[in-house]
Amino acid sequence: MPTLNGGYYHDVSAVLITTPMQQTQHFLVKMRGMTPATPHRRIVLGITGGIAAYKAAELARLLIKQGVEVQVAMTDAATHFITPATLQALTGQPVLLDQWQDDKGMSHIHSSRIADAIVIAPATADFIAKLAHGLADDLLSTLCLARDCPLLVAPAMNKQMWSNAATQRNVRQLAADGVTLLGPVSGVQACGEEGMGRMLEAEALAQDILTALSVASSDELAGMRLLITAGPTYEAIDAVRGITNRSSGKMGYAVAQAALEMGAQVTLVSGPVSLTPPAGARVVDVTSAAEMFAAVQQAVPSSDMFIGVAAVADYRVAQPSEQKIKKSDTSLNLQLVPTPDILGWVASQPKAPFCVGFAAESEKLREHATAKRKKKNIPLLAANLAQDAIGADDNELVLFDDAGEHVLPRTDKSTLARALLRHAAMLYKKGNQT
């Protein structure tokens, strides 16, 4: 059975469904060119009939460049948008088109059996509906139903089709079935309208797929030292009152827990929360932004990665009163002064660790997140809508990096934390290689 952690070239004779002569030639070339014991990743790239199909060619090229073997399967509709010849030339493999072409009659089983994942990009509303209902009336849908490996789906459609109740129901069903949704994002659409439904760009998709293909290794952060801030800070106004943020600390604690599970050493600098810290983490309890800053400054030199999940108060009272301020009939003016930007400081250090920021926005998520990543000069920023996230056990994150956006669909915070860390680890390792 294929695993995500390293397949080997085996049973390749069952993959193709073109002419027997082409199959023989292809496998001879392949078997000569490959060392059978070389670990590699293999995906089936399913293309369905939408205008975004043209991006699948670039996606295939990027994945192949990263050493992934790509077997393309197309629906009939997809061939109206991009030709199989293009994909065949790029992948070096005949394209799977028709379930009735297969002389062995079992390509739908074999192709998915030897794949580490099936990726549908673009996935039309129609194809998503088929997946949600388990239909298998063409080769690609049959491959998906007969698979024994993860399924990743990159929706692409017009905004009305995406927001239609039926599509939303189908997408929720896919998520509940364990299918990974990559995107969509909001942007200008082929029809000229602007809105949600646009497929992720090829580069962002390729990164998400590579992250998924290296999933499940429990030692992905082995030997790494992570410094994580979590929870809110509390800035005193007087002896009993203060300024704080609505943060439960759940996301930061989930990131710390996931990092430990992935083999990292973790220092968790935590604001006031009512959570039990993960066993194995070195925990530094703080209250104010100034205390958090001091704890981070101390730990930064021995950290490889800094993840600022804390909702740090941006202002503190210039002169907090030691005694409780008594009520009066006149208005009360408090002078507020900015707190230190902890993440900004870490990122500006000459030997800065790899920095990951969080952004909780109440509107214009993409615009604010992109600007924030730039301003703080950090390689990776995870953004969410504050109203969806605060105190909840699940969340949806959008990751912003040099390649673009990567949507981590709504799920529990532990699963999100692992996906975020895998992505960060991949960028960290990539950065260290160059």
Ligand code: CTP
């Ligand atoms: N952050 C920090 N120190 C601060 C403020 C924020 O380290 N004083 C970190 C947070 O932990 C988070 C990121 O910066 O990783 C973004 O925080 P946010 O408050 O959303 O950004 P700001 O720069 O404060 O922008 P604004 O509040 O205007 O949205």
